[in-house]
Amino acid sequence: MRKRRRISLAICLFSIIPLFSCYFVQTCNTAIAVGTSLSAEPSSFTMPLGTSAQSLINVSAKGNPAPLLVNLSASSITGVSTNFNPQQVIIQPSSGEWNSNQSILTITVSHAANPGVYTLTVYADFGVIIQNVNITLTIESGGYENVAVGGHVVDSNMLEITTGIIMLVVAVLITVSIIKYGKKHCI
Secondary structure (H helix, E strand, O other): OHHHHHHHHHHHHHHHHHHHHHHHHHHOOOOOOEEEEEEEEEEEEEEEOOOOEEEEEEEEOOOOOOOOOEEEEEEOOOEEEEEEOOOEEEEEOOOOOOEEEEEEHHHHHHEOOOEEEEEEEEEEEEOEEEEEEEEEEEEEEOOOOOEOOOOOEEEEHHHHHHHHHHHHHHHHHHHHHHHHHHHHHOO
């Protein structure tokens, strides 16, 4: 009788273990997909300083028995910021067909970036597998024209700022002169 109980208990435990492992797979995102894919459209940008652009990130998987939570991230480039909307995508379960989800990647090039050609790598962490896709960024100086002033080459943007400051100083001096003139002649 005792031997029979042990066998029954062992059979019961072995039949329950798959239920727990299935629950663990679904809640802990350790479902392994047979196939994964990551793409970016467009995957090449020419961007002046101080501009933004968007790329559609397509994340796909097939053969995953449970919903798959995929985390997106990107490599860093000085002066370039990235933002995923959303940063996490869920791929619904599939047996053999491809299921996909999308995120919009916004790339912003600040004025602190150095002009040149860079590779921005986008990563998709499927839990066990990490896929990546490259986006080529050509950062341009912004199209500001250089102007020769007194034999020196000056950025036209800087020239506009300097001209604006000079005009402000002249306006203040004229205003002060009018006030002084008005006080002398109005008394």
